[in-house]
Amino acid sequence: MAGNFDIELSHCGKRYGAVTVLDDVSLQVRRGEFITVLGPSGCGKTTTLRVIGGFIIPDSGHVSIRGREVTRLPPYRRNIGVVFQNYALWPHMTVAEILGFGLRIRKLGREEIARRVDRALDMVQLTGLKDRYPRELSGGQQQRVAMARALAIDPEVIILDEPLSNLDRRLREELRIELKRLQRSLGVTMLFVTHDQEEALSMSDQVVVMQSGRIQQIADPRTVYERPANRFVAGFLGSANFLPGELVENAGEGRARIRLGNGAVVGAYAPSVKPAGEKVTVIIRPEWLVLERQGDQPPANQLAGTVGDVIYEGSAVRYGIKLNHDPETSVFLQERSNVDVLKPGDKVRINVANAVIATD
Numbered sequence: 001m002a003g004n005f006d007i008e009l010s011h012c013g014k015r016y017g018a019v020t021v022l023d024d025v026s027l028q029v030r031r032g033e034f035i036t037v038l039g040p041s042g043c044g045k046t047t048t049l050r051v052i053g054g055f056i057i058p059d060s061g062h063v064s065i066r067g068r069e070v071t072r073l074p075p076y077r078r079n080i081g082v083v084f085q086n087y088a089l090w091p092h093m094t095v096a097e098i099l100g101f102g103l104r105i106r107k108l109g110r111e112e113i114a115r116r117v118d119r120a121l122d123m124v125q126l127t128g129l130k131d132r133y134p135r136e137l138s139g140g141q142q143q144r145v146a147m148a149r150a151l152a153i154d155p156e157v158i159i160l161d162e163p164l165s166n167l168d169r170r171l172r173e174e175l176r177i178e179l180k181r182l183q184r185s186l187g188v189t190m191l192f193v194t195h196d197q198e199e200a201l202s203m204s205d206q207v208v209v210m211q212s213g214r215i216q217q218i219a220d221p222r223t224v225y226e227r228p229a230n231r232f233v234a235g236f237l238g239s240a241n242f243l244p245g246e247l248v249e250n251a252g253e254g255r256a257r258i259r260l261g262n263g264a265v266v267g268a269y270a271p272s273v274k275p276a277g278e279k280v281t282v283i284i285r286p287e288w289l290v291l292e293r294q295g296d297q298p299p300a301n302q303l304a305g306t307v308g309d310v311i312y313e314g315s316a317v318r319y320g321i322k323l324n325h326d327p328e329t330s331v332f333l334q335e336r337s338n339v340d341v342l343k344p345g346d347k348v349r350i351n352v353a354n355a356v357i358a359t360d
């Protein structure tokens with residue numbers, strides 16, 4: 001049954017021969033939300049977007065838009081604006097013709113089409129370029145035309161497949177802000193595909209992390225970053241140390257205490273309750289580790305170690321620290337470069353400000 005959502009995928013599956021490309025994919029997007037689908041190449045992002053757009057019919061599961069089941073409807077019978085990765089602007093049409101095309105398919109009158117084309121071009125600040133052909137536009141302008149085409153049909157939702165990845169970094173950052181502003185001011189629901197974690201974290205209400213056709217986690221940006229569900233999510237979104245440990249006790253409310261190696265006990269977020277004594281892996285972001293420069297007896301929450309690699313990165317210095325309790329294991333962390341830079345062999349203590357127990 002369709003719920004109260006603008007986009008709803010319910011248990012969608014898709015196979016090509018023996019290869020499962022979507023494996024039980026479910027997600028729900030509320031009116032006005034910006035949701036990002038993030039994951040490595042080949043994980044099924046474009047397939048997910050195409051299932052929503054109606055370009056691929058899933059083998060199993062259902063798709064609804066604004067509570068209406070559309071699983072088997074063709075794209076033009078869904079009120080969805082689509083921005084393709086390569087923009088797909090027809091080279092023999094002018095900007096006005098490109099924008100008008102989808103409106104003619106929807107059988108709108110000539111005047112209404114002209115009005116909508118002007119309005120959409122206005123929204124993306126391309127007024128005046130109506131009669132140009134795509135080859136007469138810059139990459140950033142082509143991107144805006146693709147966006148305007150999606151807006152012109154007055155869509156219930158807009159889906160975008162890596163719309164910014166062909167652009168250079170500066171323009172990408174500019175358009176990211178513009179796109180987000182437009183989305184907010186129109187209150188339109190957007191599903192955005194990217195493999196750029198910064199884009200995903202900075203723009204989204206919800207982030208969907210996919211791997212091999214499966215959703216690994218859906219949550220708001222802070223939660224996927226600070227409470228990654230598993231090792232894959234932690235490693236794909238940002239970087240992380242993975243350390244073996246043993247559960248000492250559950251402290252309630254999602255907290256636990258973990259012993260790392262021989263002695264150092266640290267607090268960690270525990271997504272599920274596990275028995276004391278259970279072996280676990282903890283995820284520790286480099287910025288959750290804070291160097292203490294003197295002393296050698298580590299109290300609670302601290303690890304003792306010896307500086308190994310020192311990599312100067314301009315505003316920051318990245319250290320690899322060999323842990324005293326297990327010289328086979330190093331952790332890496334960063335420090336601003338405006339303090340003394342440590343040398344290999346220096347003894348340090350590391351304060352563990354935060355840790356998360358991995359579910360796999």
Ligand SMILES: Nc1ncnc2c1ncn2[C@@H]1O[C@H](COP(=O)(O)OP(=O)(O)OP(=O)(O)O)[C@@H](O)[C@H]1O
Pocket residue numbers: 016021039040041042043044045046047048195
């Ligand atoms: N028509 C097809 N026939 C067979 N396999 C396909 C077909 N279309 C996609 N695939 C496979 O499905 C998987 C997912 O493809 P998809 O295009 O969804 O990946 P993606 O996450 O968008 O990757 P990228 O970041 O590279 O764009 C890939 O392994 C791809 O090779």
Ligand SMILES: [Mg+2]
Pocket residue numbers: 045046047
């Ligand atoms: Mg793709």
